[in-house]
Amino acid sequence: MDYSKVADTIISAIGKNNFVAASHCATRLRLIVQDVSKINQEKLDACPDIKGTVYIDGQYQIIIGPGRVEQVYSQLIKKTHLKEMSPDEIKEIKVDNKKPNIIVSFTKLMADIFIPLIPAIVSGGLLLSLFTLLTVRNLFGANSVVDTFPQIKGIVGYMQLIGMTPYVFLPALVGFTATKRFGGSAYIGAIIGMAMIMPHLLNGSDLTMFMSSGKMTYSNLLGSSFKQVEYQGQVFPAIVISWVAANAEKLLKKIMPNSMNYIFTPMITIFVVGAIAFAAVGPLITNLSNIILQGAVAVYNFSGFIGSAILGILYPLLVITGLQQSLPAIETQILSNANLGGDFIFPIVTIANLAQAGACLSVLFLSKSKKQRGVATSSGISALMGITEPAIFGVNLKMRYPFYCGMIASGIAGIFIGLNDVVGNTLGVTGIIGFLSVPTDSYIPFILCSLFSMVLGFAITLIYGKITELSKKDELHKVSNAMLGAQTIITPVSGNVISLSDTNDDVFSAELMGKGAAIEPTDGNVYAVADGTVTVAYPTKHAYGMKTKAGAEVLIHIGINTVNLKGKYFTSNVKQGDIVKKGDVLGTFDVDEIKSAGYDPTVMLVITNTNEFSDIVKIATKVSKGDKILELTPPDTAVAGQLVEQS
Secondary structure, rough: OHHHHHHHHHHHHHHHHHHEEEEOOOOEEEEEEEEHEEEEEEEEEEHHOOEEEEEEEOOOEEEEEOOOHHHHHHHHHHHHHHHEOOOOOOOOOOOOOOOOOHHHHHHHHHHHHHHHOOHHHHHHHHHHHHHHHHHOOOOOOOOOHHHHOOHHHHHHHHHHOOOOOHHHHHHHHHHHHHHHOOOOHHHHHHHHHOOOOOOOOOHHHHHHHHHHHOOOOEEEEEOEEEEOOOOOOHHHHHHHEEEEEHHHHHHHHHHHHHHHHHHHHHHHHHHHHHHHHHHHHHHHHHHHHHHHHHHHHHHHHHOOOOHHHHOOOOOHHHHHHHHHHHHHHHHHHHOOOOHHHOOOHHHHHHHHHHHHHHHHHHHHHOOOOOOHHHHHHHHHHHHHOOOOHHHHHHHHHEEEEHHHHHHHHHHHHHHHHHOOOOEEEOOOOOOOOHHOOOOHHHHHHHHHHHHHHHHHHHHHHHHHHHHOOOOOHHHHHHHHHHHHOEEEEEOOOOOOEOOHHOOOOHHOOOOOOOOEEEEEEEEEEEEOOOOOEEEEEEEOOHHHHHEOOOOOOEEEEEEEHHHHHHOOOOEEEEOOOOOEOOEEEEEEHHHHHHOOOOOOOEEEEEOOOOOOOOEEEEEOEEEEOOOEEEEEEHHHHHHHHHEEEEE
C-alpha cells in the first residue's frame, strides 16, 4: 500500500479545508469534518485500499485496517498539519454546520415540547380509561362495576378528577415547556396558558350552541371585540403564544433598565401577550389547526382501510427517523375536538408496535447467539409495552428482515383496524394494554387486531428466517473442500461463536473490515489462529494482526471500543514481526474486569483480505483452544462447488 497516495485520496475526497480534527484506533481513521455533504463518497469507495466508511456519532470513520491505519494517519497529519489527537480527545469535538431540515426541525421542536409531558398525559389517559371501564354498563353485566360495588364510587370519582387534570390544563403544561424551549421564562408561559383556561370563560365545546342562541359574550380590547372562550385541550395555539411570549420577554429584557427588569418585564409580557392570545393568536391558530385536522381526518376516512393499512406499514419508518415524536401534538389536538370523531392514529400505532414486538420475539427461535436472544427478549417485552426503539434498533433493523416482516404484519392488521373503524378516545400506552384507550364497544375488535398483528409479525419473521436457513451452501462447501482443499483458521479464544452481524459494532457487524466470526469469550487467553507472522501488536494490546503462511490476513479485535481502556486489563506476549505457531499465546485479557468497566468483551475475528477468497464460512458454534472456527475457500474451490451443484 502506498500510504502517501491513500492519504492524498482521502484529503482530495474530503477537502483539505473540510477537516476539523483526526484520530485513529486499531483499524479506522476517526475524522471530524465541517460538512459531511461535501465528501466525495464515490472517490473513497473507488480506492482499493479503503475497506469502507461509516458516519457514527458525529465522526466520519474510514476503515483502513490494522498495521496500515497508523501509517496513513501519519501521512494525513503531515499533509493537513492537523494536531495529533487520541480517540478520547476527538470525542469532545462536536461540529454540525448542516442546514436544518424543516421536517426534522419541526419534529425536534414537538419532541422537546411534548416528551416531558408524555408521562403525565398518558397517565391521565389511563386513569380516564379505567374510569370508563368501571362506570360503563353492559360490559361486565347489566350494571357497571361502580353500580355493583358502590363503596368504590368515591375512589372512581377521584380517578376521573386526576385523569382529567392534564387534559384540562394542557395549555398551561404546553405553555411551560414550549416557552422554556423558545428561550423564555417557563412560568410566564404557564401563566398565560392558565389564563387561556380560566373557569369564567366559555367552554369551547359549547361555542356553537351559544353562538346560535345569541348568548355569546364578548370582551373589548382597544376597540376590538373577541369571544370569551377558553382553549381547554388546545395545543397549537399554546405553542404559538409561547413563541410570542418568549420573544417578547427577550425583547423587553434588552430595552428595560436592569432595575426594572425583574418585575416589569414579566408583568408586561403576561398582559400584552395574554391580550394578543385572546384577541388574535388563539382564534386564528385554533381555526387554522381545526381546518388542517379536519382535512386530514377527511382524507383518512375517504381512504378507509387502505389508509389504515398504509399508515400501519409506514409507522415503523417514522420511528427510525424520529418523526413519530410529533404525533402526540397532533393526537391531543384531534382529541380536543369532538367533531373529529376520535384519534385514528392511536390504534394503528399500537398494532404497528405489537407487530415489531412479535418480529423481535421470533429472533429467540432464530438466533444461535445467547447474547442476541437476550437482547431480543428484553427488547421484545419493551415493545409489548409500547417502547419499540430497543427492538427496532437493537434487533429488527440489525437483522433487517424482522423489521420488514413487522411492517408487512402491521399493514395487514391495519386493514382490519380500518374495516372496524377503531379509534382512540384518549392517549395511552401503545402496547398490549392499549385497549384501555379505545371506546368500550371497540374492545373486542381492537384486542383481536392487536393479537393478530403480534402473532402475524412473529409468524412471518419465523417462517422467513427458517426458510433462509434451508440452503445447500454448507453441503456444497463440504464437497468442494474435500475435492480441492481449503484453508482453516482456529479460534483465537474459547467461547460461544456468533455472527459478526450480531455484534454491537456498526463497522464489524456490517462486515466493512471483512468477513469472519465473533466469539463471546469464556476465558482471557488469546491464541495464534495459524502459523504465520504478527503484523500488528497494537500498543493498547486490544488488537492483533496476523498473516498466515497460507496468505490469510487476520485481525483479532478484543472487545468493542476497548481502545479507550489504553491497555488496562490486557497483556501482550508478542511484537510486530514475531513468527508464531498455531496455538501460541499472543496475550491475555481480563473478561470480568472489562465487563465491569462497562465494555463489551466480544472478540472479533476478521479476514481483512476477504476479497482474495471466494467464501468464508463459520463452521463452529462453540469453541475452545485449538478448535477450527473458519473455513476459507479459495477461488478455484468455488468453481469446483459450482461443478458439483451442476452435476
